[in-house]
Amino acid sequence: MRTKNTRRFLGAVATACVLALGASACGSSSDDGSGADKEDIANALKQGGKVTVWAWEPTLKKVAADFEKKYPKVDIELVNAGTNDKQYTALQNALAAGSGAPDVAQVEYYALGQFVFGKSVVDLARYGARDHDRAFSAGPSSAVRAGGSTWAMPMDSGPMALFYNQKLFDKHHIKVPTTWDEYVEAARALRKADPKVYITNDMGDAGATTSLIWQAGGRPYKASDTKVSVDFTDAGVKTYTNTWQRLLDERLVAPVSSWSDEWYKGLADGTIATLAIGAWMPANFSSGVASASGDWRVAPLPQWEKGKTISAENGGSSLVMTKDAQKKELAYAFIEYATTGEGATSRVAQGAFPATVADLESPAFLEQKFPYFGGQQANKIFAASARNVASGWSYLPYQVYANSIFNDTAGKSYVSGLPLEKGLAAWQQASVKYGKDQGFTVNE
Secondary structure, rough: HHHHHHHHHHHHOOOOOOOOOOOOOOOOOOOOOOOOHHHHHHHHHHHOOOEEEOOOOOOOHHHHHHHHHOOOOEEEEEEOOOOOOHHHHHHHHHHHOOOOOEEEEHHHHHHHHHHHHHHHOOHHHHHOHHHHHHOOOHHHHHHHEEOEOOOOEEOOOEEEEEEHHHHHHHHOOOOOOOHHHHHHHHHHHHHHHHHOOOOOOOOHHHHHHHHHHHHHHHOOOEEOOOOEOOOOOOOOHHHHHHHHHHHHHHOOEEEEEEOOOHHHHHHHHHOEOEEEEOOHHHHHHHHHHHOOOOOOOEEOEOOOOOOOOOOEEOOOOOEEEEEOOOHHHHHHHHHHHHHHHHHHHHHHHHHOOOOHHHHHHHHHHHHHOOOHHHHHEEEHHHHHHHHOOOOOOOOOOOHHHHHHHOOOOHHHOOOOOOOOOHHHHHHHHHHHHHHHHOEEEOOO
């Protein structure tokens, strides 16, 4: 099903399509309209109409209600069409069929290139999105823009940090690591102190792996026109594999899948000691690991080189306007409201991690105390991470598919003796083959 759908959208790709999006993107617009100015949008709001939004993110519910209250003639129909790849498949099907697609859709940054490349989304710069270029932090901002086009507006972000069980570290008199070398040493010390304790879990996760490669300076993906490059042999990738291979070889990583019942149990009972993950994680701790409240703290992400402050993104979503949107001015108005100003502030108040600089820098946000983390002002660490996200990262225009085959290729390295270098080479080979099958020129 995924292959069939993807071929459909690639069939519509123009050869002049220029890939460049922080991830990958087409330089030409996907809609035939000339956009709208502020007066057009204001008039559309007065006239009213219906906007259908496909999204699974819960904070949008209040945002939609607030928007309808502010603009009584506009009806926002919020639909949960499934989470991430389930929604992407449904969205791809609807767009390919030419009917049933929403006006607005939530799309994660790693998946955005697929819809941009397929000319399935509208260039929001035509509606005034460039007015907000400086409103968003660097990582999300670069993830949605290419040249003069803005293919989505950032809804949230996931600058990385290290969540660690302070009670466990204190118990065994182990220092919280500030570098990845120290992280390996801490992993050894924890296992020596208590053989039941692992520094973290990892059964193979494409998002986590690429985020750490991103932080290490690796840039395995490049794209220009319909030409794509996949190369997991650069220095940054080797920096990651050299360190993570030690953790795997010495069995210092728990063989537990993230988001499983066993994972939550490990976070709660102290057998999983740390998580290097996005800043959206606190709500999951509060809801899924409630019994360990007070044990955990947040620290800056360990560095590959001592003294540096480099970070990366892990997760995060945007809102796009689909090419089939019937009320484009209204669709843009809702996107703008939900991602900036009142809408963004509302979502942050509900627990979303902001992509907006104003919210990231607001005293109320920075000084918020997290009872779960012992009253720590963790947002100060997350905000610093957002400022230090390394630039130049790109995803494939078919990253959704690439991530779906991670566990069949690179993922074997986390559960068997296959060296990570060979596992990533297998992922590369499968990604290259798929890209060629879809009509891309890959690694040529």
